[in-house]
Amino acid sequence: xxxxxxxxxxxxxxxxxxxxxxxxxxxxxxxxxxxxxxxxxxxxxxxxxxxxxxxxxxxxxxxxxxxxxxxxxxxxxxxxxxxxxxxxxxxxxxxxxxxxxxxxxxxxx
Amino acid sequence: xxxxxxxxxxxxxxxxxxxxxxxxxxxxxxxxxxxxxxxxxxxxxxxxxxxxxxxxxxxxxxxxxxxxxxxxxxxxxxxxxxxxxxxxxxxxxxxxxxxxxxxxxxxxxxxxxx
Numbered sequence: 001x002x003x004x005x006x007x008x009x010x011x012x013x014x015x016x017x018x019x020x021x022x023x024x025x026x027x028x029x030x031x032x033x034x035x036x037x038x039x040x041x042x043x044x045x046x047x048x049x050x051x052x053x054x055x056x057x058x059x060x061x062x063x064x065x066x067x068x069x070x071x072x073x074x075x076x077x078x079x080x081x082x083x084x085x086x087x088x089x090x091x092x093x094x095x096x097x098x099x100x101x102x103x104x105x106x107x108x109x
Numbered sequence: 110x111x112x113x114x115x116x117x118x119x120x121x122x123x124x125x126x127x128x129x130x131x132x133x134x135x136x137x138x139x140x141x142x143x144x145x146x147x148x149x150x151x152x153x154x155x156x157x158x159x160x161x162x163x164x165x166x167x168x169x170x171x172x173x174x175x176x177x178x179x180x181x182x183x184x185x186x187x188x189x190x191x192x193x194x195x196x197x198x199x200x201x202x203x204x205x206x207x208x209x210x211x212x213x214x215x216x217x218x219x220x221x222x223x
Contacts, residue, residue: 014184017177024173032166035125039162042129043155060163064170076183077176107132 033092041103118168124161
């Protein structure tokens, strides 16, 4: 029995709340990255700057989740306290690129 | 909380639509009036876009369901306070069943069916 297993035996985690919290983070990340793509297209960003915009937006959303959703204590709501910052950080990238390219073309008259 | 977040999200999407329309109009003028060939987007459209997406983020985070504590002890305590304890089945037990009465009822019912 290694130390992590022993820790789980002493303080068991609730899988139900873990799934619910992960789902909430996933939903916010995918919806917000779609909207960030729309904004990047409207601003007419190109190449690396667009991807930088995505990461800036993701960091902003992470900060909001850290402050509002987890109330500054992410270790109480997730097994790893960095989940709010890095978890699902790339799930929205494909939808970001989709709406980015679409709105880039739409805005150009 | 949810009404507030809905209002915030609606305002942000409206602003984003307006910014997109403005950007479209701007590029339209550039092409058809040929004032300046490679002018960048006006600052007010940029500010409106950035403001609308930051507002959208706030709306989405406010709309999210409340996070549950991951520690089982804290979670169970909270569920018990809300009235749906995961151990509710251990706190209730049925009374003694009256076998005689159940048998009599069964007899009556089967007679009525015949």
